[in-house]
Amino acid sequence: MNIERRDIRDVTILVLSGKLMGSEDAAHFQNLIKELLSGGRKKILLNLGNLSWINSTGLGILISGYSSVKNAGGVMKLTNVAERIQAVFLITKLSTVFETYQTEDEALVTFGG
Amino acid sequence: MAKTVHWETVELAFPSSLEYLPLVNAVAEEVADRLGVERETRDAIDSSVIEACTNAIEHGNKKDRTKEVRIRFRTNGRTIEIEVSDQGEGFDPAAVKDPRRPENLMRERGRGIFILRAFMDEVQFRVEPSRGTTVRLVKRLAKAASGGGA
Numbered sequence: 001m002n003i004e005r006r007d008i009r010d011v012t013i014l015v016l017s018g019k020l021m022g023s024e025d026a027a028h029f030q031n032l033i034k035e036l037l038s039g040g041r042k043k044i045l046l047n048l049g050n051l052s053w054i055n056s057t058g059l060g061i062l063i064s065g066y067s068s069v070k071n072a073g074g075v076m077k078l079t080n081v082a083e084r085i086q087a088v089f090l091i092t093k094l095s096t097v098f099e100t101y102q103t104e105d106e107a108l109v110t111f112g113g
Numbered sequence: 114m115a116k117t118v119h120w121e122t123v124e125l126a127f128p129s130s131l132e133y134l135p136l137v138n139a140v141a142e143e144v145a146d147r148l149g150v151e152r153e154t155r156d157a158i159d160s161s162v163i164e165a166c167t168n169a170i171e172h173g174n175k176k177d178r179t180k181e182v183r184i185r186f187r188t189n190g191r192t193i194e195i196e197v198s199d200q201g202e203g204f205d206p207a208a209v210k211d212p213r214r215p216e217n218l219m220r221e222r223g224r225g226i227f228i229l230r231a232f233m234d235e236v237q238f239r240v241e242p243s244r245g246t247t248v249r250l251v252k253r254l255a256k257a258a259s260g261g262g263a
Contacts, residue, residue, distance in 0.1 A: 019138075021134055022131040022134075023131075053138060053160070053163060055163045055164060055225075056164055056167060056222070056223075056225040056228060057131075057167060057171065059221075059224055060220075060221030060222050060224075061221075063220075063221050084156040084159065084160060087153075087156055088160060088228060091228065091231040091232070092224050092227065092228065093212075093213040093218060094218070096218075097218060
């Protein structure tokens with residue numbers, strides 16, 4: 001998995017691409033989240049539009065990141081979730097955990113000032 | 114007169130490492146594409162294959178690259194049967210907790226088998242303590258509408 005970072009005002013957008021599936025991805029993602037939180041960046045938007053698929057290990061990676069951000073008093077939201085991945089969120093009820101928007105613009109306005 | 118049902122088989126064996134999952138996914142997508150199934154069915158097959166293989170690699174063979182995972186697709190055009198075998202110690206599928214329950218929702222693990230059961234029509238485990246575990250997945254196929262679909 002590759003992660004591209006963009007900052008728009010106080011929101012950090014992380015664009016995930018490739019496959020989210022294993023322990024190397026977990027370390028990569030968690031280190032980046034820690035770095036953002038320690039730098040005071042607590043509003044995080046994950047753009048999953050270029051993520052081709054995810055397995056249950058990958059779901060665990062997202063949950064771990066979500067919990068880290070929430071415990072630090074921050075917010076993590078999702079955008080551009082492909083149908084195949086959205087189906088997995090729905091059946092596992094993770095759709096009730098992750099706030100999800102169709103586009104970056106729609107998500108950005110919900111973070112507030 | 115009884116009609117002859119023709120079954121086709123595709124098999125793959127690979128070392129127990131997650132780095133082989135993209136290869137497995139590519140094979141699953143190709144098999145599903147050849148069947149001409151609708152998008153939802155194709156996604157269900159692809160996601161289930163990835164979960165079954167993740168399970169075999171991580172929990173069955175404990176990522177021991179000297180142990181193999183085998184996957185076999187069999188289809189007659191109306192049904193697809195997928196068997197994924199590992200060489201691990203086996204486990205009790207009945208002991209798997211429902212990941213949707215509030216107390217389990219934020220757990221980082223424990224969703225793989227639930228995903229298989231949600232996406233496939235049949236899921237059976239055959240645990241042979243000295244030889245490994247085989248999970249058999251069955252999906253009855255819905256064909257995509259002609260002219261392309263979603």
